[in-house]
Structures are given as C-alpha cells and as structure tokens.
Amino acid sequence: MDVELFPRERAEVAAGAVHVPDWLDEARQRDLLAACREWARPPAGLRTVRTPGGGTMTARQVCLGWHWYPYAYTRTVVDGDGTPVKPFPDWLGELGRRAVADTLGPDAVPDAPYDIALINFYDGDARMGMHRDSDEKSDAPVVSLSLGDSCVFRFGNTRTRAKPYTDVDLRSGDLFVFGGPSRLAYHGVPRLQPGTAPGPLDLTGRLNITLRVSGL
Template sequence: MDAELFPRGRTEVAPGAVHVPDWLDPARQRELLAACRQWARPPAGLRTVRTPGGGTMTARQVCLGRHWYPYGYAPTAVDGDGAPVKPFPAWLGELGRKAVADALGPQAATGAAYDIALINFYGADARMGMHRDSDERSDAPVVSLSLGDTCVFRFGNTRTRARPWTDIELRSGDLFVFGGPSRLAYHGVPRVHGGTAPGELGLSGRLNITLRVSGL
C-alpha cells in the first residue's frame, strides 16, 4: 500500500548501483517499444539463446552493435540465422550516457561510448538466473531500461551467486545502472508479474534493454 501512496524515490542499492523509478516517460516508452519491435524482426532478429550445456534461456533476445552468445561477442548472429547484427543507433548511445549521468553523476558518463544493446523479452513464465556481465573489455557502467510487465530484479554481490542480495521491483519506465565497485555484481530476474504492464503501452510481457560498452 505504501508503494502506491508515496512516490518511489531514487535508491542506491549498492555502491555504484542505482535504481531510478519512472525515468522514461510514457511517450519515450512507446518510442522505445516501437524500435524494439523493429529490431526484433529478422534477419538477426529475436531468438532463443542456447547455453553450452544444451539448455535454453526462457527470455528471448535480440542484439544491436555486436551479437552476444555464451560467452562472447560476434559481428553476426552466430547462434541464430547467421545474418549481420543490426547496427547500434547513435541516439541509443546518447540515451545511455544520459542515464549514467542522471544515476551516477556526469563524471561517470565521461568517455562512455555505448556500442552494444542486449534486448531481452520475458513472457510471464520467463526467468534469468544469477550471472555477471563480464564478456566486455570495458568497466563502463551497465544501463538497464525496463518496459512492460513489472519484475523482481535480484542484485547480488561480486563474489558469489548466493546471498547477500537485494530484490528490487522494476516497473515499466524504470532505470537501473550499475558500475564502479558493482560493475561485476551477480544479478538476475527470479520473477515476472504478468499482466502488470501499463495498458496504454500495448505490450504483454517485459522488455529489458541493456546497454553496454564493449571495449572491443
């Protein structure tokens, strides 16, 4: 009840890890959703990610700039249709730098040339296990933008997938940035609350747009 009565405020979850609620206004959310729908189309479109052990991720993914696969980057969709990856737009890089500046301060955004986006689509039953974003050769902060259904985002520590961790509710329009001492923290999505997306958005499920600097 308190979450509905009082505005959600900016929260530093850990050193260098900041949650900014409602960072994207409804109009910007619609613009991003429209772009994601175009990026998800073939070639090099939305795909199911297969792990080296033979399993599959329940969240489906499309990449921009470079194609991520477990556990590296390639210029083509090597575990999909083999097509060249879609380009990373300059405006998305600008959005990433603005996100870092707003969350961590202008100094943290200096020199951050964002050039990769991993866009994950979660249905109501999708999950993401605890993992680290460690395939990049840059320590620039990771930017995470949420659209659609609310999820539980679990942000852990840099040493182990186990506790301690903090569970944060990420809603449509929320921003989460992690860099500095938290850049290699384990994190995951243990739950998606289906049917919670804003009705005017026209999205069933959750989209997570993660922006990174490859350093490649």
C-alpha cells in the same frame, strides 16, 4: 486512478548501483517499444539463446552493435540465422550516457561510446538466473531500461550468486544503472509479475534493454 500510498523514490541499492523509478516518460516508452519491435524482426531478430551445456534461456534476445552468445561477442548471429548484427543507433547511446550522468554523475560517463544493446523479452514464466556481465573489455557502467510487465530484479554481490542480495521492484519506465564497485555484481530476474504493464503501452510481457560499452 491507481495512486501509490508511498511514492517510489530513487535508491542506491549498492555502491555504484542506482535505481530510478519512472525515468522514461510514457512517450519515450512508446517510442522505445516501437523501436524494439522493429529490431526484433528478422533477419538478426529475436532468438532463443542456447547455453553450451545444451539448455536454453527462457528470455528471448536480440542484439544491436555486437551480437552476444554464451560467452563472447561477434558481428554476426552465429547461433541464429548467421546474418550481420543490427547496427547500434547513436540516439540509444546518447540515452545511455544521459542515464549514467543522471545516476552516477557526469564523471562516471564513459569516454568510449555505448555500442552494445542486449534486448531481452520475458513472457509468461521467463526468468533470468544470477549472472555477471563480464564478457565486455570495458568496465563502463551497465544501463538497464524496463518496459512492460514489472519484475523482481535481484541485485547481488561480486563474489557469489548467493546472498547477500537485494530484490528491487522494476516497473515499466524504470532505470537501473550499475558500475564502479558493482559493475561485476551478480544479478538476475527470479520472477515476473504478469499483467502489470501499463495499458497504453499495449505490451504483454517485459522488455529489458541493457546498454554496454564493448571495449572491443
């Protein structure tokens, strides 16, 4: 059995930014993975995101509720097959609200419902550059859930993509929430740790489910 010498503990990475290891148990991870596999199917399925400068993101993405493309939201997959975006399920919104309550406290739970999910799939050498989640009209906390391979999650500051930042080891089942003074902090994924996904999950690569309130 693989046992941690020092068990991972909940940590406040920055003001308003909290990491909770193993927040999702194995059963919930399997259920969420099964849902992600259904959402990734066409129409409005997993796609490669192209930036205005002609580049491509190495992590592929599927959206629920509102479709994100650089740098706006629409109700259809305007940079893909043109079909309506898949609906955002109520149970996923409730999961997001519980995540905020468990990390930032009940007073931080937004009045408006969570209505956006951005689901990124990382395989092989996929990365995510430092960026801010700033296309929403709401300042509600962002909820991030991890499935599959572990990654280095780099959480920075609100002023610049450069230091200071903190590197966090995100593993399957981990929760990361950021709101309040950290809501617009730069963050990214500089590297994956291939082959670290839990065996029973039967997933090669990493899925990141990010929940947001659009304010639209």
